[in-house]
Amino acid sequence: MTPRLLVFTDLDGSLLDHFTYRWDAAAEAVSRLRSGHIPLILASSKTLAEMQPLREALGASRYPMIVENGAAVVVPRGTFTVPLANALPCNDEEEVRFAPPRSRWLALLALLAADFPDEFAGFDALGVAGIQAVTGLDAASAALAARREFSEPVQWLGTPARREQFVAALEAAGARVQQGGRFLTVAGNCDKGQALCYLRCAYQRELPGRPIHDIAIGDSGNDVPMLEAAESALLVRSPTHGFPALARSAGVRRSHGLGPEGWSEGVLAWLQEYHTTVGD
Secondary structure, three states: OOOEEEEEEOOEOOOEOOOOOOOHHHHHHHHHHHHOOOOEEEEOOOOHHHHHHHHHHOOOOOOOEEEHHHOEEEEEOOOOOOOOOOOEEEOOEEEEEOOOOHHHHHHHHHHHOOOOOOOEEEHHHHHHHHHHHHHOOOHHHHHHHOOOOOOEEEEEOOOHHHHHHHHHHHHHOOOEEEEOOOOEEEEOOOOHHHHHHHHHHHHHHHOOOOOEEEEEEEOOHHHHHHHHHOOEEEEEEOOOOOOOOOOOOOOEEEEEEEHHHHHHHHHHHHHHHOOOOOOO
């Protein structure tokens, strides 16, 4: 029986270049996925507003997305014939939420500001101009990044020791803190791995008895739950930090190329294992 292949991918530092945010070097592999009708499922700390135009540019607009580090999955209507539990309308799509709203974390960070003065800056405090300065995004992209619904990225400015205390204080108050390529993301008890499992189950319900093979791709700590949850994992080499540590060893590959070049290298090698570009 022909297997169903699924690709779950981080964006910044993986499919997108860490410095330029371009994905040109991954174009061949993206084209192979598109021609094979293999779902390219974006999984990022980015907002829905940021991810929608990118998903369209990649030719993946018919596939779900995992937004804000697994806080929600956004699914185009008609993707699944079996209804998704607790799905809410979201324009022409459906959204399943796994986390409380951003306002909860903004209130918590405001309380911690007195104990950690001038040691952190969240997106809300940075504003669009500040987000531009720390990310290199243009004004329009920074404005989309500021439109968060469930989480708050935080730039840590203090010492490593104080960072540990800061994270401990957040976690004691019920937050989950994940390290990305640039920021700490403060959110609820959700992650990309939980969202991956949710979507894989949804695809399996549509295709009972048909084997599903999936691969998760990432470069940072916030990708680890997804990299652990998938059948196969591709760790993309970063120009700024080492590979994230995984508990697993089987089914793991590490790219030689950086960012989107390594992404393409790994995806093409994974596809070759199945001697196919099939999807649907």
